[in-house]
Amino acid sequence: MLKNRVDPWGALNAVPDRGTLMGNRGILHNENNEVIRPWTHKGWVTCLLSYKSIRRPKPFSAGNYSELFFLDEATAFAAGHRPCTTCQRERSKQFKEAWIRANVGTAGAGQHIAMSEIDKVLHNERAQRGGGKRSYAATLSELPLGTMFSIDSAAYLVGRSGYHRWSFSGYGEPEKLADDATVSVLTPASIVSAFSAGFVPAALVTSGQHSHT
Template structure:
């Protein structure tokens, strides 16, 4: 009897950290080539374009994860998790979602900072640069952003006592690799450490809604 191969270190949590667990999630992602010829993670990103992709892109049906010379496949529970980690939709396999994200980004940021100089269109490289600055701190670790819990829009993640919590439909749901759980969130105090980059929080506040794992809707 053949033994099951151990999982690759490519499951992403809301901090953007890579783990080796069996749960696959509902989205794939890409930060460039992160693995070596032994399928070990040797870097945590290779460029500022961090993407979220459909699980099985039609043009890559025959790929094996961590093939040599190609990008390292990452996996997310859902789009809200990918946003918290600092990823945005891929243009190639999620063109409709990519277009909606880019248009929503421009509109939301123009509305939040009205001026004659506010751009109505940005090249995606400029958006990627903003996201990279918001997700990675000077120590090359996840950057969090303080904010009052009250008023955070649906789809936002925050951290409390070492766990990640999703704001969704008036409540906080605890994140796991397998889905969301209803639990008593720790007292938040005046502010929380927000994991979702501020520019994406601005987008969510404008009404843009991320897709979430089905378990998020079991408690409403």
């Protein structure tokens, strides 16, 4: 089983559950399909499982990027990935506009900011040397819809109906948590700012949270 399922901490796991989105960080595997590095570039993207007539080789093929999989877009954002500019062109444009509006100012002020510059900011917010995950402390009531955080080693999503515990197979029922609790925020700070500005992870826009299956 390949170690290619991404959790909200950005770690890669070998689990049987399937994801709804794909993504990559470059070639992470060796000739034995073992993950030997956490990333090879700063452009961590999230992709559609299928796009036009593109036929992808089997995951972890020689010379090809290491295909990673996510439960949903909220999980991908928490891990520090952003929409691909090719297969998710419109979604990527929406994200970039919201990110600039929230972190730079007016769209005009940031119109010349390249996605590569945003990637550098995201990389500083998400990754530690050696592959660890950066997080930061915040009060739970301050977190906008779509943000993911951890308490006692469990990851949660700020959903429309409350706080939902994350798992590879989906989200649990809403749980009661103290709004004044200090939590460890997993979603990178600049993405949280974009959420506060009105940008919402895709599944939360239309159909609410996934449930356990």
